[in-house]
Amino acid sequence: MAPNDSAETTEEAKDLAAGRRKAARYIVPVAVAGVAAATIGLVPALAASGDPDLPDITAQKLIEKIAASETQQLSGTVKIKTDLGLPDFGGLAESFVPKGGAGGGEGSSAAPESKLMELASGSHTLRVAADGPEKTKVSILEDKAEYSLIHNGDEVWAYDSASNEVFHAKDADAGKDSGKESKAPGEDLPQTPKEFADEALKAADDTTSITVGGTAQVAGRDAYQLVIKPKQSGSTIGSIKVAVDAENGTPLKFTLTPSSGGKAAIDVGFTKVDFSKPAASTFEFTVPKGAKVTEADELEKGNGAKGHEKFKEEFKGGEFKGEDFGGPEDFEGLNVIGEGWNAIAKFESPAGSDVKAPKDGDVPPEAQNFLDALGDPVKGDFGSGTVFKTRLVNALMTDDGTVYVGAVTKDALVKAANEGK
Structure with missing residues (x-):
């Protein structure tokens, strides 16, 4: 077991900040269409199979290990388990958002924003793959259907097998030296354990306790446990635990437990992971026979904006x-x-x-x-x-x-x- 090393001094906090800035440059860009809060969790029986005996490491060194991770290629299976204390969304998305999104008009069930609310609660199974920042794929597996979001160069495709509908967009920034990271629809929020970990580390300052809380095995990989806790009282966040791959420094699991106790509110992790290069065919997409195809710019034209204003007026009773x-x-x-x-x-x-x-x-x-x-x-x-x-x-x-x-x-x-x- 690794020691419960503390990294709480002012000088170490400065080092942590430097490490966080470096870590932000090594985010694994796996596109998962979900919300902040949308998360990836592990069933305990699958995640834990004994604590590996690993060399001791300090919290500072473990953060540096995350920062130095250059993982750009991976594939695997994840589960989403989120309990934010929200009621079951059920038909809520359809109640608030007209077909095709808040813009109204004739839309597409395959548009990424149509899936955001679904991942904000409950448990979901996904397959993910990445080969650099411009080749990513995530598939949400359902009982009798599958939803896939593919980012391949300047092409973004989404397919909903349940409705046999396709959404297509062009990524105008892909391949350009625009000074900003290319993002496909649905990629703006934290989506992988590493991205969640980076967001948590941004908040680490002298109000934060960061320690190493032992070891674990996640998806068959040996990992260190980085534990992040607020020093202050009054926060709804009790603790954040990040399982960091002992070999390559990639966060494998992110678990946020609220200060009120109980089960995790957000649990993000891999059940299977492979760091070899995915096959090029993984990111190829062919429109299925008979599928309805909606272009992204179609949703921005016609009655989309008008429908959006009408929706807002109706929801607010005409007062706004x-x-x-x-x-x-x-x-x-x-x-x-x-x-x-x-x-x-x-x-x-x-x-x-x-x-x-x-x-x-x-x-x-x-x-x-x-x-x-x-x-x-x-x-x-x-x-x-x-x-x-x-x-x-x-x-x-x-x-x-x-x-x-x-x-x-x-x-x-x-x-x-x-x-x-």
């Missing part, structure tokens, strides 16, 4: 105009309260005090049940509002339109609102 929606610049007075794992973002909603909780009948039943399950009414010196909660991220929206959000407890949000009234 199109200009009330937009990017982060539309959220006034954005500032951060606190630091480290207890940081809380505070901003004014674009609609301000005009925000009104939806009434019965304003939204579809599935969506209303979802909102009811998430929201808790709260009161304090700030007034009154509603806390929308998950096992990781909570948000307080006051009745006057101020929003507080962070990976902190409900009490921490109420305290921040009281102090900021």
Whole structure:
């Protein structure tokens, strides 16, 4: 077993930051169409088969090992297991998003965004493959169907066998020296154990404890366990454990356990993995006979944008105009309260005090049940509002339109609102 070495001093924290910057350059770009939060988990019986006896290593050296990993080629099988404390999505996606996505109009069930919500809860099995940043493939395996997303050079293909529909897009940045990493649809969020680990290490500073917590065997590979914990109280994150391949430094498993305890909220890992070069045919795609093909630019034309505005108007009961929606610049007075794992973002909603909780009948039943399950009414010196909660991220929206959000407890949000009234 490796020692429980601590890497918590100020000087070591600086070294960790340098290691994290280097690590960011070695992300294995396996495209998994999922959300933040979408995750890859291991059934314990498959993941653990005894703790290997490995040479001792410090936390700093293990982080450097992750940073030095140059893994660009792999294939394997993964499972997604996510428990964010959200209600079963069921038909929720269809309730909130018209066919073809939020843009409305005639769309495609094969479009990557159509699969995002499905991976935010429950358990899913996937096959993944990568050969450098511009050749990736992920297939979501279902009982009687399969969904595949393929990125091959400047071509992006997605196929939904259940509906026999194909989505096709051109990656305009592929192969160009644009100064930014090429990304296919669905690749913007963390998708592999390494990407999740990199995101976690970005938060590692003097508010963080980083230690080596022994060894493990994942997908038949010997691994060290890197343990990341907040030093502060009040965070919803209890600990993060990253299993790092002892040979090549590639993170094989990522497990996030909330401070409230219980089973992991996010568990990301391989059940099988092979670091040899995948066959070139893995990334080739031929449109199946009779399949409907939708081009990405088709969804951006016609009635797409118009349908999107109509959807927003209907969902808000006609109270909001199109200009009330937009990017982060539309959220006034954005500032951060606190630091480290207890940081809380505070901003004014674009609609301000005009925000009104939806009434019965304003939204579809599935969506209303979802909102009811998430929201808790709260009161304090700030007034009154509603806390929308998950096992990781909570948000307080006051009745006057101020929003507080962070990976902190409900009490921490109420305290921040009281102090900021």
